[in-house]
Amino acid sequence: MAPDNTATVLSHFFLPAALFCLLLSACATHRWAEPVTEEEHSEIAEIIATMQATDTTCPESFDSEALIFWKSPLDNAAVTGYLQLLSPSFIKFIVSNPLGQPIYAFASNGDTFQSLYTRQQLHIRGSVQSLAVRKEIPQVLVKSEWFALLTGHLPSQPLTILQVQRDVSNKTVWLLLSPIETNKTLEKTWLHLDPEKRKVLGYLFLDREGKTLAEILYENSEDSVDYCTPNEKTTITNLPWGTEIIVELKDIQTDIKFSKTDFTLPVPNGYRKQLQP
Template sequence: MKDKSVHYCFLGLLIFVLTGCVFPAQPSPVPEPVEYIVAEPERSELINAFKRMLAGQQDCAPCFDANVTLTFNSWLKSGSVSGFLQAMSPSFIKFVAVSPLGQPFLLLSTDGDQFHYIDVGQAKVFEGPVRTETFSRYAPKGFKPEFGYYWLIGRLWPGRMVITTVTGEADRQSYWIDFASSRDGLHSRVLFDPVRLVIKQHDLVDAGGNRLTRIHYGNHSQGACPLPGNILVESSNQHETLTLIMVWNETNQSYDEHDFEIDLPRSFQRIFVK
C-alpha cells in the first residue's frame, strides 16, 4: 500500500488544478517589498511589453503534455509522486501518477466543471462538481477552475483586465503589475519579466491587502511560448508548499475532450463528493 503522504501530495495537485489553490485560505499580510512607482515613459513601455506578452499567448498551443514530479511539504507531512500530465485550453487536465515500474496507481481528470479522482489500489472513484462545499473550504474566492490550463502554463486567462499600478523592484529586472479588484474585492498582482515576456509570480490579494496565495513560475523554456519548468505554490503562512517540476514534451499535440475521459472500472466503488 502506498504511503499516505503520496495521497496528500496527489490531493494537493487535485485542489490546485480544480481551484487554483492548495491550502485553506488563511490570509497573511503582503510583505513590503523594495519597490518604486514606475513613472512615464517607463510605465507605458512596460505596459506595452505586457500587452505583447498577452497578445503572444496566441502562439501557445492549445494542448500540452509533460512529465511531472510533484512534491508536497508541510510541518506534518511530505511526499513525492511522478507521473504524466495532459492539459488542453481552457480547463481540461488529466494527471496519471505512476509507480517506479510504470504502473498507474492514481488518476485525476477534470474539465473545469466535473472531476474524477481514481485510487487504483483502493478501487475507489471520487467524483463530483469542482464547486462543491468540500473544495470551497480550501479555495479562496476569485479563482476560476474553468481556466485551470492557464494556471499550469503560467499565463493569464482571457478577459478584460484593468491595470491600476506598476511598480518596479530595486534591481529593475522585474516589475509588479496590479489589476483592478473583482466584484468580491480580490485582485491579482503579477511579477512580470519584460525581457523574456513571462510571469514569474502571481499573488492573489484581498481587499485588506492580505495575500491569500502565491504561485512562483521559473526555469522557463525557450521559444515563442515559454513554459515554466518549475511551479511553486505557497500557502498563505508559507509553512506548506506544493512543487511541480515539469518536463514539457513536443508542443504539437492535438487532443479533444474524449482524451480527458477515464474509463471507470465497474468493480470500483464510486463516491460522489458534495
C-alpha cells in the same frame, strides 16, 4: 515511492493539479514601491497585448512528466505522475505504480472534476467550486486559468491593468489585474513582469484585506528557452505552517493536440460512483 507517502501526497493536495489545496493566510510583504508614469503604464499595456498575441501562436496543450514535492515542517513527500493540460483550464493528472498501472487519476474542465481511486475502486465526480468551498480554497485560484498558472503565461482573456508599480529591488514591475468576467471575486491578482525580457515571473494573490492567499513563482533551466515553452519549475509559497509545493515538468511534449473529450475519466466496470454536490 512508498505507498504511505503517495497516500499522504494525494490526500493533501491532489485537487486541481495538486496546486490549490489549502486556506492560505500569510501576510503580504511590500513588493513594490512607487507607481510608474502614465507613459510607462501605456508601454506596459502594449507589452502585455503583444505577449498575449504571441501566446495565441503557442501550442494550447501539452503533456509532461510531473514531479510534485510537498515540503512542510511536519511532512515531506513527493509523487511522480503524468500531466496533461489544455487551455484555458482543462487538466488531467495520473499517478501509476512501478508496473505502470494507474493508482490515482484526476481530471477537470475547470468547472467540474472527476477522481479515480483504483485501490478503493471508487469514482468521484463533483463541482470544483463546491470542492473549493469545502476545502477552503481561495476562489481567485479556482476561477483562474489553470493552463496559464501552470505554464507561466498570461491568461487568454483580454486583461485590464488597474495599476503598475515598480518592484522595490529591481527593474521589474507589478501589475494589478482587473478580475476577468469568469473570475469576479474580491481577491486581488498581481502579476510580476519583467518588461525587458517580456517574461512572467509570477503571480501574487491577496485577499480583500491585503493578506497573501498564495504566491506562484516560475523558473526555467535556461534563460534562452523558447517563449512558448512551459516553465519547467513552478513554486507555490506562502502556504500556512511553512508549507511549500514545487512542481517540476520533464519531457514536455507540445506537439500533441488534445481535445476537451480527452479530459474525462470514464467509470470502469465494478467501480462505485460517488457524486459530490
